[in-house]
Amino acid sequence: MSYAEAEAYDRAGQIKIHDPKVAFPGMAAAGRLAARCLDMLVAETKEGVTTGRLDDLARQFVFDNGALPACVFYRGYRHTICTSLNHTVCHGIPGDRMLKDGDIVNIDVTVILDGWHGDTSRMYGIGEVARKAERLMDVTYEAMMRGINAVKPGATLGDLGHAIQSYAEGERTAVVREFCGHGLGKVFHDAPNILHFGKPGQGAVLKPGMIFTVEPMLNLGSPSVKVLGDGWTAVTKDKSLSAQYEHSVGVTEAGVEIFTKSPAGLDQPHAIKAA
Numbered sequence: 001m002s003y004a005e006a007e008a009y010d011r012a013g014q015i016k017i018h019d020p021k022v023a024f025p026g027m028a029a030a031g032r033l034a035a036r037c038l039d040m041l042v043a044e045t046k047e048g049v050t051t052g053r054l055d056d057l058a059r060q061f062v063f064d065n066g067a068l069p070a071c072v073f074y075r076g077y078r079h080t081i082c083t084s085l086n087h088t089v090c091h092g093i094p095g096d097r098m099l100k101d102g103d104i105v106n107i108d109v110t111v112i113l114d115g116w117h118g119d120t121s122r123m124y125g126i127g128e129v130a131r132k133a134e135r136l137m138d139v140t141y142e143a144m145m146r147g148i149n150a151v152k153p154g155a156t157l158g159d160l161g162h163a164i165q166s167y168a169e170g171e172r173t174a175v176v177r178e179f180c181g182h183g184l185g186k187v188f189h190d191a192p193n194i195l196h197f198g199k200p201g202q203g204a205v206l207k208p209g210m211i212f213t214v215e216p217m218l219n220l221g222s223p224s225v226k227v228l229g230d231g232w233t234a235v236t237k238d239k240s241l242s243a244q245y246e247h248s249v250g251v252t253e254a255g256v257e258i259f260t261k262s263p264a265g266l267d268q269p270h271a272i273k274a275a
Helices: 001-008 021-040 051-064 132-151 157-170
Strands: 081-085 088-090 104-113 116-126 181-185 190-194 210-213 216-220 225-227 234-236 242-244 247-251 257-258
Touching: 021 104, 021 132, 021 210, 021 247, 021 257, 051 081, 051 104, 088 104, 088 116, 088 190, 088 216, 088 242, 104 132, 104 242, 116 132, 116 181, 116 242, 116 247, 132 157, 132 210, 132 216, 132 247, 190 210
Parallel strands: none
Antiparallel strands: 081 088, 081 104, 088 234, 104 116, 181 190, 181 210, 210 247, 216 242, 225 234, 247 257
16 A cells, blocks of 8 residues: 555544535635636746746735735645646646757646635647657546546546546556545545546545546656655656646536636646747
């Protein structure tokens, strides 16, 4: 049993069941604002722009819209977004790195609006992106959506993980095990852990009122990752490309509600290819 599996098992009894009439409107508002932030960054995420500049723009956008950036000072982190380029799996730190033609970058943002957390991320392609990178983004997005589409009352977390894993591995990509989705609401990271691999019928049973993220990370090579000396940046051990997409969702009586859809329809990979 991996660390992630063990932690999910230990915390399974602590999963919050929210009142959808109270929580879902708040989560939808926060999620929409986070998605709008990523929409705003489409025109800015281009060759020659630094990741630090994107962070500055995101922070100002969040403040201008009456919200707070959840990541600032979270466990010592000092930025509004994470910017994970090429073989960076997640938690890339914004800085002086300029975006270059052919780069792919995941931008991850979480806002706090009226106490509710909106957490989402997308991939952006810079200029002429290699076909293998485009395909990886396509597969990762589809894997996330297959996981989300498995969410309904009575399904299990294993059903969700299996939907992602079976598709991703069938497309010759590797699912990262070390990082997972998480419960969400008025708490940033809560139970349960959402593993992006698993077996049908195993794990906690989904119930209306549960809120969590689905955020698979897929690699073109090995699933193995390592965390760099800064304590945040996770990269593929074999330096193969990695991609990630993330939505925040809630379990409804009939299925699932996605809180972080793009108001401008820019969720999908090639809709957000930078100029």
